[in-house]
Amino acid sequence: QKEVEQDPGPLSVPEGAIVSLNCTYSNSAFQYFMWYRQYSRKGPELLMYTYSSGNKEDGRFTAQVDKSSKYISLFIRDSQPSDSATYLCAMIRITGNQFYFGTGTSLTVIP
Amino acid sequence: DGGITQSPKYLFRKEGQNVTLSCEQNLNHDAMYWYRQDPGQGLRLIYYSQIVNDFQKGDIAEGYSVSREKKESFPLTVTSAQKNPTAFYLCASRMVAGSSYEQYFGPGTRLTVT
Numbered sequence: 655q656k657e658v659e660q661d662p663g664p665l666s667v668p669e670g671a672i673v674s675l676n677c678t679y680s681n682s683a684f685q686y687f688m689w690y691r692q693y694s695r696k697g698p699e700l701l702m703y704t705y706s707s708g709n710k711e712d713g714r715f716t717a718q719v720d721k722s723s724k725y726i727s728l729f730i731r732d733s734q735p736s737d738s739a740t741y742l743c744a745m746i747r748i749t750g751n752q753f754y755f756g757t758g759t760s761l762t763v764i765p
Numbered sequence: 766d767g768g769i770t771q772s773p774k775y776l777f778r779k780e781g782q783n784v785t786l787s788c789e790q791n792l793n794h795d796a797m798y799w800y801r802q803d804p805g806q807g808l809r810l811i812y813y814s815q816i817v818n819d820f821q822k823g824d825i826a827e828g829y830s831v832s833r834e835k836k837e838s839f840p841l842t843v844t845s846a847q848k849n850p851t852a853f854y855l856c857a858s859r860m861v862a863g864s865s866y867e868q869y870f871g872p873g874t875r876l877t878v879t
Contacts, residue, residue, distance in 0.1 A: 686866040688866075688867065690870075695873075696872060697769075697870040697871050697873045698855070700868070700869060703867050742807070744868070746866055751813060751815060753868055755808040756807060757806065757807035758807060
């Protein structure tokens with residue numbers, strides 16, 4: 655079983671829709687969670703990072719962590735064509751040095 | 766501008782040749798990482814380094830080598846022993862001290878070996 659599972663999609667939504675991207679994980683020692691956006695042939699860009707359960711909001715993006723279910727989500731409100739990219743989740747133990755990544759979800763926002 | 770630079774952006778080599786990918790950061794980050802990205806497989810860790818002159822193997826270190834002689838630099842050599850070297854290579858870095866765990870990536874180097 656992989657440490658981090660992420661549905662690869664592809665996910666296609668109309669402009670203005672709310673997008674929900676999700677990852678599940680198996681190791682309860684993961685404490686710090688990140689979401690990256692990666693455009694084609696570019697390096698991943700850090701979007702959001704959270705520590706502990708709960709919600710964190712930044713503009714149109716909301717990151718949610720549910721440690722009891724080992725489930726994290728990224729919500730994108732009022733999605734735009736420029737949001738079309740692959741979204742990667744990542745996590746790390748507080749005492750660890752290695753990051754664990756999902757395989758990424760490909761998102762297309764249609765104008 | 767602070768950030769991570771990788772060069773070159775595209776690299777082409779013949780099979781059997783060693784090739785070195787450059788990674789430099791001016792973020793004063795302690796730890797540096799090398800990942801390989803293949804379609805449908807996500808990011809796989811090759812090597813990482815927490816401090817100068819020290820580094821650890823990741824999940825797929827065979828056929829690769831690294832050095833960390835300076836805090837700012839973490840070059841990766843893809844040797845002829847690497848069976849499938851064609852891939853997108855990403856360098857990353859982060860602070861180790863304090864409570865910050867965010868990892869930042871460079872723009873990547875696409876290596877094609879024929």
